[in-house]
Amino acid sequence: MAELTYLKAFNQGVRQMMDADSDIFVVGEDVGRKGGVFGSFAGLFDEFGELRMVDTPISEQAIVGLGIGAAVCGLRPVVDLMFMDFVLVAMDQLANQAAKLKYLFGGSARLPVTITTNGGAGLSAAAQHSQSLEAMLCHVPGLKVVMPSTPYDMKGLMVSCLRDDNPTVLVKHKRMYGVKGDVPAELYEVPIGEAHVVRPGADVTVVAYSRMVSESLAAADQLAAEGIGCEVIDLRSVQPIDTETVVASARKTNRIVVVHEAVRFAGLGAEIAAQVSEHAFDYLDAPVARVAAPFTPVPFSPALESRYVPDAPRIAAQIRTTLDRG
Amino acid sequence: MTGPSHEVLRDIHRRMVRIRLFEEAAGRISEAGRMPGFIHLYVGQEAVAAGVCTALRDDDQVSSTHRGHGHLVAKGGDLSRMMAELMGKATGYCGGKGGSMHVCDLDLNMLGANGIVGGGVPIAVGAGFANKYRANGAVSVAFFGDGATNIGAFHEAANMAAALQLPVLFVCENNEYGEYTPRYLTMAIDDVVERAPAYGMPGTMVDGMDPVAVFEATTAAAARARAGGGPSFMECKTYRFYNHHGVQTLGMKYRSDDELNQWRAKDPIPRHEDLMVGAGAMTPDGIEAVRAEIAAEVEAAIDFAEQSPLPDPDDLLDGVYSGPADQRQPL
Numbered sequence: 001m002a003e004l005t006y007l008k009a010f011n012q013g014v015r016q017m018m019d020a021d022s023d024i025f026v027v028g029e030d031v032g033r034k035g036g037v038f039g040s041f042a043g044l045f046d047e048f049g050e051l052r053m054v055d056t057p058i059s060e061q062a063i064v065g066l067g068i069g070a071a072v073c074g075l076r077p078v079v080d081l082m083f084m085d086f087v088l089v090a091m092d093q094l095a096n097q098a099a100k101l102k103y104l105f106g107g108s109a110r111l112p113v114t115i116t117t118n119g120g121a122g123l124s125a126a127a128q129h130s131q132s133l134e135a136m137l138c139h140v141p142g143l144k145v146v147m148p149s150t151p152y153d154m155k156g157l158m159v160s161c162l163r164d165d166n167p168t169v170l171v172k173h174k175r176m177y178g179v180k181g182d183v184p185a186e187l188y189e190v191p192i193g194e195a196h197v198v199r200p201g202a203d204v205t206v207v208a209y210s211r212m213v214s215e216s217l218a219a220a221d222q223l224a225a226e227g228i229g230c231e232v233i234d235l236r237s238v239q240p241i242d243t244e245t246v247v248a249s250a251r252k253t254n255r256i257v258v259v260h261e262a263v264r265f266a267g268l269g270a271e272i273a274a275q276v277s278e279h280a281f282d283y284l285d286a287p288v289a290r291v292a293a294p295f296t297p298v299p300f301s302p303a304l305e306s307r308y309v310p311d312a313p314r315i316a317a318q319i320r321t322t323l324d325r326g
Numbered sequence: 327m328t329g330p331s332h333e334v335l336r337d338i339h340r341r342m343v344r345i346r347l348f349e350e351a352a353g354r355i356s357e358a359g360r361m362p363g364f365i366h367l368y369v370g371q372e373a374v375a376a377g378v379c380t381a382l383r384d385d386d387q388v389s390s391t392h393r394g395h396g397h398l399v400a401k402g403g404d405l406s407r408m409m410a411e412l413m414g415k416a417t418g419y420c421g422g423k424g425g426s427m428h429v430c431d432l433d434l435n436m437l438g439a440n441g442i443v444g445g446g447v448p449i450a451v452g453a454g455f456a457n458k459y460r461a462n463g464a465v466s467v468a469f470f471g472d473g474a475t476n477i478g479a480f481h482e483a484a485n486m487a488a489a490l491q492l493p494v495l496f497v498c499e500n501n502e503y504g505e506y507t508p509r510y511l512t513m514a515i516d517d518v519v520e521r522a523p524a525y526g527m528p529g530t531m532v533d534g535m536d537p538v539a540v541f542e543a544t545t546a547a548a549a550r551a552r553a554g555g556g557p558s559f560m561e562c563k564t565y566r567f568y569n570h571h572g573v574q575t576l577g578m579k580y581r582s583d584d585e586l587n588q589w590r591a592k593d594p595i596p597r598h599e600d601l602m603v604g605a606g607a608m609t610p611d612g613i614e615a616v617r618a619e620i621a622a623e624v625e626a627a628i629d630f631a632e633q634s635p636l637p638d639p640d641d642l643l644d645g646v647y648s649g650p651a652d653q654r655q656p657l
Contacts, residue, residue, distance in 0.1 A: 025459065051459060057489055062448045062482035069452020069466070072437055073387065075459060077452075092479065096442050097449065104428040105438060106420035107645030141646050165648035240656060275656075 009151035013158035028080030060090035084119035099142030127297035132262035149213035151181035156190030195242035201229035218312035264292035332607035341376035353573035368396030370567035373594035375400035377540025387453040389446035394439025405627035415634040444477035454494035473504025493551035522559035534562030565589035
């Protein structure tokens with residue numbers, strides 16, 4: 001077990017899987033010679049060469065389409081979209097093609113495409129380089145979406161995505177690249193669709209994913225000093241969602257606060273609130289609460305952006321409000 | 327004589343007649359209300375699919391369009407499974423999940439008709455990439471219409487294939503209409519093939535009503551691609567004899583009867599039959615025998631489809647995902 005950064009854990013997972021499976025290749029903008037604009041693929045071009053680390057034109061539709069065609073023909077592509085915002089440029093290939101071909105073909109196709117991308121705000125990158133668009137992807141049957149919050153989960157989920165025969169989307173958070181954590185040297189899987197109870201607690205359940213997990217844990221630390229026990233659940237996968245874990249926790253703590261960086265309206269929080277009301281209504285002592293971004297584009301100026309992105313104090317404030325009820 | 331062998335001429339002919347008789351039958355069944363949804367018939371354009379696919383190897387892939395029945399037939403598709411799919415039956419190619427716009431046969435390397443104009447073009451580029459990756463000498467073919475060359479996916483895919491020097495054939499079936507709008511209103515060039523050099527790939531203009539010309543152009547482009555020469559582009563000028571969808575020809579304000587009749591006079595099937603008889607590749611009786619044999623195959627396909635069961639509604643959830651997640655619905 002070595003301590004690796006979030007980004008190095010991703011890189012190690014890709015490299016080890018490419019070593020193990022010659023059908024895996026990486027295709028995208030700047031992924032080869034440059035090693036990815038954030039360094040995600042550093043060193044892999046030298047190791048695997050230009051056939052397996054494919055630099056492409058800035059053509060998101062064709063990049064995803066290349067992955068689909070190669071996957072239908074038996075390869076296992078890693079398709080990198082530089083920013084999550086660019087998913088929208090490729091949405092036909094992603095939502096109409098990759099997600100649906102298996103079903104349209106009566107189940108006869110396999111589409112082992114792993115889309116990797118970089119989401120999240122906090123770098124003053126403004127509204128076209130900062131979005132959290134996972135709700136759009138989760139709405140499309142046929143896709144799986146994972147959003148790891150630790151180096152350990154990053155490597156394990158990337159391995160699971162690469163071994164999955166479905167189109168998967170792995171979203172890295174741009175503000176977490178330097179976060180360090182223990183990562184086993186060998187290959188291992190973190191199963192897609194399994195949440196992780198990061199911190200047990202009795203009084204309230206906080207459901208989060210991606211960078212909001214660490215903010216929620218910080219809020220939980222603050223509240224512990226006030227005698228409030230927060231159970232923090234990291235969803236890790238947002239499609240499929242581990243409803244059982246969330247519902248079991250709701251039945252135990254009777255209060256749920258959902259935290260995400262995406263806008264509040266029609267976000268994952270709405271889905272989780274609906275699921276909890278469907279499966280644990282009689283256990284609830286308060287309405288399911290949501291801490292999320294306001295319904296605006298992501299702003300540029302740090303003064304505005306820091307108001308936009310949920311943080312530990314805001315999460316803690318919502319938890320106190322939720323506990324005041326009932 | 328120079329040109330394709332008699333065997334190739336007969337092969338092309340058989341593929342064209344299989345398309346024509348299947349499509350005419352499907353059109354009649356659709357008109358009679360015995361088929362759900364709507365269908366886009368390939369009638370009139372047979373020389374393109376048949377000419378291209380006769381020149382391909384079995385392991386060459388094709389991606390197709392919403393007017394895609396002809397491409398699957400030309401790749402050797404099973405007419406019974408096709409007709410069953412068009413009727414939404416459990417025995418169809420897609421188990422009734424896809425229908426007319428999504429017929430496919432991955433075992434034949436036919437990567438699917440596609441309901442999104444231009445949507446199949448990047449997928450063919452991906453298949454071409456897989457061929458280059460494996461150095462297997464196969465090529466992929468993207469079939470698309472003139473209308474698709476106005477959509478971004480086509481431009482991205484063409485540039486990508488050229489930049490990466492992939493073994494891909496871009497086959498434009500220019501039938502002069504994008505849905506109901508004539509091509510000249512939608513692009514400021516006379517010939518779609520003018521776009522090819524902009525991507526750095528050779529472009530060829532082909533008479534899309536002449537299957538031998540299509541076969542020869544494809545053979546040359548495929549040989550070039552197999553030898554590592556990269557992608558190329560063919561514009562095949564052709565025409566759909568029926569409407570954008572369905573079989574009506576009357577009362578179509580967007581095309582004149584004169585125009586339709588001029589193109590019908592170029593019907594690729596009788597023209598090719600005359601060629602075969604003249605070349606001694608086939609006798610008129612032999613041609614009749616082929617037509618009768620295929621007509622019987624089509625009748626058998628209709629019987630198979632009509633007698634096949636509808637999908638079990640409980641199968642609705644199958645096939646969304648591979649593996650254990652399949653059938654798992656969000657709670």
